Amino acid sequence: xxxxxxxxxxxxxxxxxxxxxxxxxxxxxxxxxxxxxxxxxxxxxxxxxxxxxxxxxxxxxxxxxxxxxxxxxxxxxxxxxxxxxxxxxxxxxxxxxxxxxxxxxxxxxxxxxxxxxxxxxxxxxxxxxxxxxxxxxxxxxxxxxxxxxxxxxxxxxxxxxxxxxxxxxxxxxxxxxxxxxxxxxxxxxxxxxxxxxxxxxxxxxxxxxxxxxxxxxxxxxxxxxxxxxxxxxxxxxxxxxxxxxxxxxxxxxxxxxxxxxxxxxxxxxxxxxxxxxxxxxxxxxxxxxxxxxxxxxxxxxxxxxxxxxxxxxxxxxxxxxxxxxxxxxxxxxxxxxxxxxxxxxxxxxxxxxxxxxxxxxxxxxxxxxxxxxxxxxxxxxxxxxxxxxxxxxxxxxxxxxxxxxxxxxxxxxxxxxxxxxxxxxxxxxxxxxxxxxxxxxxxxxxxxxxxxxxxxxxxxxxxxxxxxxxxxxxxxxxxxxxxxxxxxxxxxxxxxxxxxxxxxxxxxxxxxxxxxxxxxxxxxxxxxxxxxxxxxxxxxxxxxxxxxxxxxxxxxxxxxxxxxx
Numbered sequence: 001x002x003x004x005x006x007x008x009x010x011x012x013x014x015x016x017x018x019x020x021x022x023x024x025x026x027x028x029x030x031x032x033x034x035x036x037x038x039x040x041x042x043x044x045x046x047x048x049x050x051x052x053x054x055x056x057x058x059x060x061x062x063x064x065x066x067x068x069x070x071x072x073x074x075x076x077x078x079x080x081x082x083x084x085x086x087x088x089x090x091x092x093x094x095x096x097x098x099x100x101x102x103x104x105x106x107x108x109x110x111x112x113x114x115x116x117x118x119x120x121x122x123x124x125x126x127x128x129x130x131x132x133x134x135x136x137x138x139x140x141x142x143x144x145x146x147x148x149x150x151x152x153x154x155x156x157x158x159x160x161x162x163x164x165x166x167x168x169x170x171x172x173x174x175x176x177x178x179x180x181x182x183x184x185x186x187x188x189x190x191x192x193x194x195x196x197x198x199x200x201x202x203x204x205x206x207x208x209x210x211x212x213x214x215x216x217x218x219x220x221x222x223x224x225x226x227x228x229x230x231x232x233x234x235x236x237x238x239x240x241x242x243x244x245x246x247x248x249x250x251x252x253x254x255x256x257x258x259x260x261x262x263x264x265x266x267x268x269x270x271x272x273x274x275x276x277x278x279x280x281x282x283x284x285x286x287x288x289x290x291x292x293x294x295x296x297x298x299x300x301x302x303x304x305x306x307x308x309x310x311x312x313x314x315x316x317x318x319x320x321x322x323x324x325x326x327x328x329x330x331x332x333x334x335x336x337x338x339x340x341x342x343x344x345x346x347x348x349x350x351x352x353x354x355x356x357x358x359x360x361x362x363x364x365x366x367x368x369x370x371x372x373x374x375x376x377x378x379x380x381x382x383x384x385x386x387x388x389x390x391x392x393x394x395x396x397x398x399x400x401x402x403x404x405x406x407x408x409x410x411x412x413x414x415x416x417x418x419x420x421x422x423x424x425x426x427x428x429x430x431x432x433x434x435x436x437x438x439x440x441x442x443x444x445x446x447x448x449x450x451x452x453x454x455x456x457x458x459x460x461x462x463x464x465x466x467x468x469x470x471x472x473x474x475x476x477x478x479x480x481x482x483x484x485x486x487x488x489x490x491x492x493x494x495x496x497x498x499x500x501x502x503x504x505x506x507x508x509x510x511x512x513x514x515x516x517x518x519x520x521x522x523x524x525x526x527x528x529x530x531x532x533x534x535x536x537x538x539x540x541x542x543x544x545x546x547x548x549x550x551x552x553x554x555x556x557x558x559x560x561x562x563x564x565x
Contacts, residue, residue: 001089001109001112001113001116001490002049002113002490002491002493002494003127003493003494004086005049005050005086005089005090005103005105005109006039006050006494008084008085008086009039009050009052009081009086009090009103010037010039012077012080012081012084013037013039013052013054013073013077013101014037015076015080016073016076016077016079016080017037017054017073019076020072020073020076021062035054035057035058035061037052037054038052038053038054038057039051039052040052040053041487041491041494042100042102045483045484045487047096047100047102048094048102048103048104048105049103049104049105049109049487049490050102050103050105051100051101051102051103052100052101052102052103053099053100054073054101055067055069055070055073055095055099055100055101056098056099056100059099065099066098066099067095067097067098067099069099070095070099070100070101071095073101074093074095074101077093077101078093081093088106088108088109089105089106089108089109089112090103090104090105090106090109091104091105091106091107091109092104107477107478110477110483110486110490111477113486113489113490113545114477114486114489114541114542114545115541117489117544117545117548117549118541118544118545118548121548122548122551122552124492124493124548124549124552125168125492125493125496125549125552125553126168126169126170127168127169127170127493127496127497128169128170129169129170129171129497129500130166130169130170130171130172130500131170131171132172133170133171133172133343133344134171134172134173134174134341134342134343134344135163135166135171135172135173135174135342135343135344135345135346136173136174136176136269136337136340136342136344136345136346137159137162137163137166137173137174137175137176137346137348138176138177138178138337138345138346138347138348139155139156139158139159139160139175139176139177139347139348140152140155140156140159140177140260140265140348141177141178141179141180142256143180143185143186144179144180144181144186144189144248144249144250144252144253144256145185145186145188145189145212145248145249145252146212146214146216146252147214147216147252147255147256147259147402147403147404148256148259148260148402148403148404149393149400149401149402149403150382150384150393150400150401150402150403150406150419150430151350151379151381151382152403153263153382153403153406153415153419154379154381154382154419154428155348155349155350155379156260156263156265156403156419157263157265157415157416157419157420157557157558158348158377158379158419158420158424158505159175159265159348160175160264160265160558161416161420161505161508161556161557161558162346162348162499162503162504162505163175164555164556164557164558165496165499165500165505165508165556166500168496168556169496169497169500171500174268174269174342175265175266175267175268175269176267176268176269176270176271176337177267177269177270177271178271178272178273178333179253179270179271179272179273180273181249181253181272181273181274182273182274182277182329183273183326186245186248186249187245188208188210188211188212189212189217189244189245189248189249189252190241190242190244190245190246190248191208191211191244192207192208192211192212192217192248193217193220193221193224193244193245193247193248194241194244195207195208195211196217196218196220196221197221197224197225197230197236197244198233198236200218200221200222200225201230201232201233201236203233214400216252217248220247220248220251220252223251224244224247224248227247228243228247259402259403259404259407262404262407262412263403263407263412263415263416264412264416264558265558271333271336273329273333276329276332276333276336277328277329277332277333281332281336282324282328282329282332285328285331285332285335286302286317286318286328289304289331289366292366293305294308294366295317299320300320301316301318301319301320302316302317302318303315303316303317304316304317304327304331304359304362304363304366305366306358306359306362306363307362308362308365308366309358309361309362309365309366309371310358310361310362310371311358311359311362312358315327315359315362317331327359327360327363330360330363331360331363331366331367334360334363334364334367334374335367338364338367338369338373343373344373344374344375345364345373345374345375346374346375346376346377346503347360347374347375347376347377348377348379349376349377349378349379350378350379350381351378351379351380351381353376353378354378356376357376357378360374360376361374361376375503377424377503378424378425379424379425380422380424380425380426380427380428381427381428382419382427382428382429382430383427383428383429383430384401384406384430384432385429385430385431385432385433386432386433387433388433390429403415406430406432409432409436410432410435410436411435412558413444413448413559413560414435414436414442414444414445415435416557416558416559417443417444417447417509417557417559418430418431418435418443418444420505420506420509420557421443421506421509422506423504423506424504424505424506438565443513444559445565446513446516446517446520447512447513447515447516447550447554448554448559448560448561448562448565449516449565450515450516450519450520450546450550451547451550451551451554451561451562451563452562452563452564452565453519453523454519454543454544454546454547454550455547455563455564456564457528457529457540457543458540458543458544458547460529461528461529461536461540464529477538477542479522479525479526480525481518481521481522481525481526482522482526482539482542484518484521484522485515485518485519485522485542485546486542486545488511488514488515488518489515489545489546489549491511492511492515492549492552492553495507495508495511496508496556505556505557508553508556508557509557511553512550512553512554512557515546515549515550515553516550518546519543519546519550522542522543523543526539527539528540528543
């Protein structure tokens with residue numbers, strides 16, 4: 001309902017402006033200068049449910065005081081509103097300094113919000129905002145050289161939730177994992193496994209200095225020996241060199257896929273570097289870039305003219321020894337993604353990829369796409385805190401807490417929610433003790449408890465043969481806490497659109513915390529199962545609306561909405 005009201009108010013204001021400034025003159029003052037009409041939710045509830053700053057935007061164009069402009073616009077807006085179908089849902093329109101036009105929703109309008117939620121249920125918030133736009137979101141894409149870490153867990157929670165939100169507002173969004181199963185890191189893994197196998201056979205084999213020290217390498221080595229029936233050095237020496245890296249990568253990919261499955265992250269596409277960035281594919285793309293004069297040779301190396309698209313320097317794609325840098329396979333991979341018809345590509349990466357943004361956007365330009373068709377979302381690191389102290393971690397040294405360990409300690413729901421509790425571009429502190437608390441201090445528990453409490457109230461109402469949740473329109477929704485709760489419920493669809501626009505799921509997390517807070521305040525102030533049956537019905541409808549939105553929002557975040565706690 002709020003979405004519909006905003007759309008209609010936007011049209012009414014637009015008509016008022018055209019009637020005031022674009023008629024009966026050969027030189028209308030807004031010709032080619034009319035600003036975009038923006039209608040927002042005011043931070044101060046004393047200023048109504050909707051607020052428009054068009055008068056302040058017009059002040060510079062019309063060279064008039066914004067309060068004067070707002071007062072000039074007001075009668076035309078009121079006239080347009082009175083003739084509109086939404087007139088019963090708007091109680092009044094007022095001008096407030098320094099020039100805002102504020103709209104106040106009527107009791108009938110608030111009733112309509114709840115009726116809308118009860119009617120749509122699980123589809124409340126679903127829209128066609130992004131209809132026809134095909135998105136590809138690539139995230140996690142951890143090298144199969146070790147288990148998933150908490151950094152990967154945060155990326156997984158961000159990416160999966162973002163895809164869910166994009167789908168909810170109409171985008172055709174797909175989740176993709178790019179498996180880097182080629183290159184130096186995989187070769188190092190293979191050498192580490194071979195060294196551990198030799199050590200297990202009693203050989204004093206040197207372990208690679210830059211190798212992976214985790215115990216998981218020993219586990220893989222033991223599994224390799226069992227599967228390949230290796231009991232002696234002679235058995236080992238019959239193994240081809242690539243056998244170790246292939247076995248290790250396959251083993252770890254199975255572990256990664258299981259971790260993601262248990263984290264409730266299910267990818268639509270699994271792309272492999274070995275299949276996409278083949279030697280032939282690299283040579284074809286390189287030849288195409290050369291033909292477009294985006295490649296030049298210097299000091300025996302091949303350079304990509306990334307500065308043509310704003311990069312701070314050109315980038316080497318093939319070294320003087322003939323070896324390709326990681327950028328070249330990445331260009332091939334992004335060409336493959338664009339060839340699959342995606343309108344926009346989103347790469348969700350860790351903080352060590354900040355310098356990568358300009359060069360990969362340049363690659364999009366060189367491939368004939370707009371750099372704006374490629375978004376790079378940087379997800380900052382998550383620091384695990386135990387007993388109030390940060391846990392030191394190093395993947396290479398084998399000193400880290402895996403995503404699996406976090407899930408087993410705090411549960412999937414708490415893990416997913418806590419990974420989303422800060423904006424993606426901000427570092428995150430993950431307090432294990434807090435995530436396990438069953439109290440209002442724990443944000444995810446606070447929200448889930450609100451959902452469960454509402455279930456309990458409605459269940460009790462049914463047991464007492466009270467009336468079902470229903471908006472009668474004759475009473476209720478008059479207390480401040482009731483109105484605040486309706487306002488918050490009604491803003492949910494707009495929250496989803498904003499999250500989609502910003503490619504940022506944190507807004508939904510914050511919203512659900514605020515919605516749960518509004519419910520708890522309402523519950524403390526207002527008696528739901530009242531002696532007045534009309535009030536009881538209205539308040540049951542109100543909290544059922546809150547429950548539906550809590551469940552819908554938690555579902556998009558991949559978090560359960562329990563009926564009992």
